[in-house]
Amino acid sequence: MSFIGGLMDSGNIPVINVYEDTIPLAYEKAIREVWEKGASIRTEYDRPGDPPSRDATVVIVVRNPFGQPRYHRSFADGLGGLAEYVMEVVHGAHDYWVKPLEEILKGMESKDTRWTYTYHGRLFEYRIEDKVVNQIDAMIEKLSKTGYTRRAQAITWNPKLDPPTDDPPCLQRIWGRLCDDEEGGYIYNMNTHWRSRDLFKAWFENVIALTMLMRKIAEAISERMSKRVRLGRYMDISDSLHIYGSYFREIEGDPEKGIKSFFEKLESRSFDERTWNSDFIKPHFINDGLGKGLGPMLEREKDMPEKVRKAIEEELRLMEGEDYIV
Numbered sequence: 001m002s003f004i005g006g007l008m009d010s011g012n013i014p015v016i017n018v019y020e021d022t023i024p025l026a027y028e029k030a031i032r033e034v035w036e037k038g039a040s041i042r043t044e045y046d047r048p049g050d051p052p053s054r055d056a057t058v059v060i061v062v063r064n065p066f067g068q069p070r071y072h073r074s075f076a077d078g079l080g081g082l083a084e085y086v087m088e089v090v091h092g093a094h095d096y097w098v099k100p101l102e103e104i105l106k107g108m109e110s111k112d113t114r115w116t117y118t119y120h121g122r123l124f125e126y127r128i129e130d131k132v133v134n135q136i137d138a139m140i141e142k143l144s145k146t147g148y149t150r151r152a153q154a155i156t157w158n159p160k161l162d163p164p165t166d167d168p169p170c171l172q173r174i175w176g177r178l179c180d181d182e183e184g185g186y187i188y189n190m191n192t193h194w195r196s197r198d199l200f201k202a203w204f205e206n207v208i209a210l211t212m213l214m215r216k217i218a219e220a221i222s223e224r225m226s227k228r229v230r231l232g233r234y235m236d237i238s239d240s241l242h243i244y245g246s247y248f249r250e251i252e253g254d255p256e257k258g259i260k261s262f263f264e265k266l267e268s269r270s271f272d273e274r275t276w277n278s279d280f281i282k283p284h285f286i287n288d289g290l291g292k293g294l295g296p297m298l299e300r301e302k303d304m305p306e307k308v309r310k311a312i313e314e315e316l317r318l319m320e321g322e323d324y325i326v
Contacts, residue, residue: 013039014056016241021063023211024072024275027204028266030060034199034243035251043244044166051245058199058241065211065234066325069275074262076201079284080292082208083326086285087294089209090216091311092120096303107164116165122156123174139176140217144224147178147186170196171206176217178229185228188218190235197238200247207236212326278325285326286319294319 016033020026038054046052077085087093098104098121099114126133135154142152153175162168173193178186192210197203211234222229243251253261266274287293291300294316298309318324 013041013240016056016058018058018060019063020061022067023062023065023070023204023207024271026060026062027072027075027207030058030199030203030241031243031251032263034058034241038243041242043242046245051248053242053244055240055242058236058238060236060238062207062211062234062236065207065214065231066278069272069277070326071208071276071278071281072204073274073276074265075204077205078288078290078292079281080288080290080296082205083285083288083293084297085205086209086212087297087312087315089119090213091315092118092124092308093297093301093304093312094118095121095125095308096305101161104161104165108166116161116167117156117158117169119156119169119171122158122169123154126155126158136174136213136217139174140220140224143176143178143188143221147180147221147225150177152176168195170194170202171210174210174213176214178221179232181228181230183228185230186221186225187230187232188214188221189232190214190217192234192236194236194238194241196240197242198244199238199241200243200251203236203241207234210234210236282319282324282326286316 014037016030016037018026018029018033020029034054034056038056040052041055042052075082084093094115095118097115098118099110099112099116103110103112103114104116123136124134126135139152139154142149153173155173156169156171171192172195173191175191175193177189179189181187190210194206197206211231214234215231218229218231251262253259253264260268285293287295294312298304298312298316304312319326
């Protein structure tokens with residue numbers, strides 16, 4: 001069964017819309033909606049005995065992507081690990097972990113276990129023929145000249161490299177546009193389009209990283225235009241937003257063992273008790289005390305390219321300032 005525009009319709013993948021003010025509210029609502037209305041569909045990652053995933057095509061709008069509280073306590077990674085993931089997306093912290101082109105072209109026959117791509121690499125250094133294209137800079141330049149353009153976008157998919165692999169990019173495209181505000185400045189709206197998405201254990205981290213990139217883009221446009229550019233709504237479109245069958249035990253709980261379901265845990269705590277604001281998160285992004293965070297990352301990764309290291313050092317310097325919001 002599917003849920004499309006309020007009507008039940010058999011034989012279709014559900015289309016679900018979620019509109020919320022903040023990221024944690026959107027996260028909770030999306031999990032409930034996909035769990036209750038998603039179709040049962042198998043995936044290539046299922047293990048023997050796993051039930052089919054709950055799956056839907058989902059559009060999520062976050063009206064205030066940096067609204068507080070910004071962090072949900074139920075996301076999968078640690079706080080320091082999330083900080084390092086943000087650096088991967090925004091600054092290319094692990095672009096140097098990608099395997100050589102000749103290995104990528106081998107597809108699933110490659111024995112090299114390094115990555116086939118990073119989002120940063122595809123967005124900032126997209127390789128086509130003998131050229132390297134910085135698509136994010138092209139977006140910034142186009143929006144700085146014509147804010148209402150509909151042509152400011154960046155893609156990740158490489159039709160030569162990605163189809164043969166077993167782990168192609170989930171993020172497919174970023175699109176942005178400016179709208180006038182009432183004070184002579186602009187508001188930057190951004191959409192991201194995803195092929196496939198793990199809702200329960202990846203969506204939240206993805207959105208934190210992409211909204212940090214969203215802010216970087218808005219700041220760069222503002223600098224080039226010499227005008228204020230504020231952040232508008234963030235929209236997130238997933239062709240397949242799913243909860244894997246292997247997660248069902250975490251969602252459903254185990255009444256016989258006294259383990260509450262995911263939704264019972266939500267209802268047993270206030271919203272403040274199940275979220276964190278950015279002020280609490282920031283020191284953990286710097287150093288979580290468990291070997292993760294920007295400080296430990298810079299110390300641990302001796303082979304990080306110098307250009308990337310300097311960018312993360314600058315991010316750390318800004319993060320240590322009072323006004324920086326993670």
